[in-house]
Amino acid sequence: MAQMAELVGSYAGEVTVPVPGADSMEAILDLLRAGGGRITTSRRLVVSALLGLRGHITAEEMCVLVQARAPDVVISTIYRNLEELERLEVIDRTQMAHGPATYHLATAAHGHLVCENCGSITELPSEAFRSLADTARRRHGFTINPGRFAVTGRCAACQ
């Protein structure tokens, strides 16, 4: 998030296209509208909950939050809302070891993909490191620091 601010800060303020993920209510609603989607109460509440969240959330937890303001919303609607937001790349879905999947805004970039060939840098959300971090901790008691190291490989252009 801090890194993100740094990198984004070098642009002028004109950019309205959310890259890589939308992070404001209006930007996300516009994304939903873009493909003929409609803005419903449940969608507004789901997006609102996501924006007011620092971490991840399960579909069931989201359902509880949404139902606090719209009791009639049912969990299958929550799943459909989250599925659509994932399709739009507004959120990422992470399958937990045993329990349910968790969802989170796809904005905060913490890791970096560095191309061995052209040196280009691509930001990667910290959630992408969750599984790696879990394995390192569980098997070795090692705490990784995704913001500190570069993940090397070949970018799309240099394959």
Next chain:
Amino acid sequence: MAQMAELVGSYAGEVTVPVPGADSMEAILDLLRAGGGRITTSRRLVVSALLGLRGHITAEEMCVLVQARAPDVVISTIYRNLEELERLEVIDRTQMAHGPATYHLATAAHGHLVCENCGSITELPSEAFRSLADTARRRHGFTINPGRFAVTGRCAACQ
């Protein structure tokens, strides 16, 4: 266990305890026997299937393989066998995005955890990078190279 894995490289070849993962039929069966476990037909077949496998496998796929030789083995037994092998750290379990979890031998180490503080190096199985690799490819068309970069952080001793 975690500490042992870190130190393995500095020992001479006398060590017979399989660290970090067992990779031969007898070594794994010994591990099962160690805690009072028993060697049954289904366990033998599950271990055999794992050893003759290059990649990952789901519980259901494993069940099919085992049933080819022992038709009466039921899938709950497969789950229990896999759970036990995971507990013994013979295999790793990876929860797939949507479908079922997959299991694979925890032997091949490809990545490295490097402690920022003491510089110690711990090997990490390439499977630990699966989720990271999938995200990088799916979202950015980027192919990571787990063997080439160091994952930094704090080791158990330097927390």
Next chain:
DNA sequence: CTCTATGCAAATCTTTTGCACGAAC
């Protein structure tokens, strides 16, 4: 008015669990 999203209920898929019996040691 048209077409999408929702509520509700049921289905599906994966994994877990209780229990009595059979097998390993």
Next chain:
DNA sequence: GTTCGTGCAAAAGATTTGCATAGAG
């Protein structure tokens, strides 16, 4: 003989789907 693992059946947990209707544009 004791203890552990298995088969069977049922439960549990998470997610998806069909369908009629309400609601957004």
